[in-house]
Amino acid sequence: MSDISLNRKFSVAPMLDWTDRHCRYFLRQLSKEALLYTEMVTTGALIFGKGDYLVFNDEEHPVALQLGGSNASDMARCAELAQQRGYDEVNINVGCPSDRVKNGAFGACLMAQPEVVAECVREMQKLVDIPVTVKCRIGIDDMDEYDDFARFIDIVANAGCDTFIVHARKAWLQGLSPKENREIPPLNYPRVYQLKATHPELSISINGGITTIQQMQQHLQHVDGVMVGREAYTNPYLLASVSQTLFGSPLPLPSRAELVNTMQAYIERQTDEWFKPWHVARHMLGLYQGQAGGRIWRRYLSQNGTGKSPDPHLLRNALEQVEQAQANAEKFANTKFG
């Protein structure tokens, strides 16, 4: 089993429909160190579903499976499946506020039932050696005082969980959509810092609204790790600088063109009959964010990746368009100012 405590310094958040295995393979090309989380997978899907929800590429390590559920024996069974398949960690979702999740009695509503989460932790740890961790909020609804939060953590930590990832805003279970619940309740970073200060023995990662390396470095003065969601997805090249600045990687930054070629080769290796290049390309739309040719890149992928007979050389052809546009822009600048 690998020791992933150092990788926790920076992780990419679990994001439904976004952090699938193709996305994670792509992100891994940008950072060898980042800890990557799967989308949430429910115990129901794993136990009764027909598909293989646990498949991942070997190159994705270190990779954590996020589970949604609250029945301790089901959670334990799924944790065991995760360990057998080679996941490096199994994480319990105590942060997602969607209706579907509330009806299943898991996700953020479990903040009000720490004993249920504690029981899951105990049963899961009986069956697996990989870390069992919890991703939670700082509160829900009117249960939003520090003492409520600390009580939740104490009960779950006493059951044996020593690693928490905290989205630093509470969730409103009534009235706000999941998207609004990621934006409207205010961020409260000091509350997460306070948790670490009073529980130095726990590994605490902070999540929510983090977009720059500088912000990450500031948080890391107070907590053990930062978890980044939307910014890592929409501006993935950020991960390349994370490797250098947070992990001190001596490797040179991979160029965007190199990444595109690596991912084109990955697309060409896929053998699944349902596979389409777009399944990979959709996660790469932000690769040229803020760069000359960024709009051309996104437009080429969207226009040529989705039709009935998609371009098998989609990424390579998009790259050619971007490089052409960049060369033209340079030529124009040289004639204007040269």
Ligand SMILES: Cc1cc2nc3c(=O)[nH]c(=O)nc-3n(C[C@H](O)[C@H](O)[C@H](O)COP(=O)(O)O)c2cc1C
């Ligand atoms: C599209 C999307 C899907 C998400 N799905 C999950 C999920 O499956 N499990 C989970 O714990 N959080 C989920 N989240 C929440 C993120 O993990 C993260 O906590 C949140 O986006 C705040 O971090 P950020 O500001 O860095 O994006 C999702 C967020 C987004 C944008």
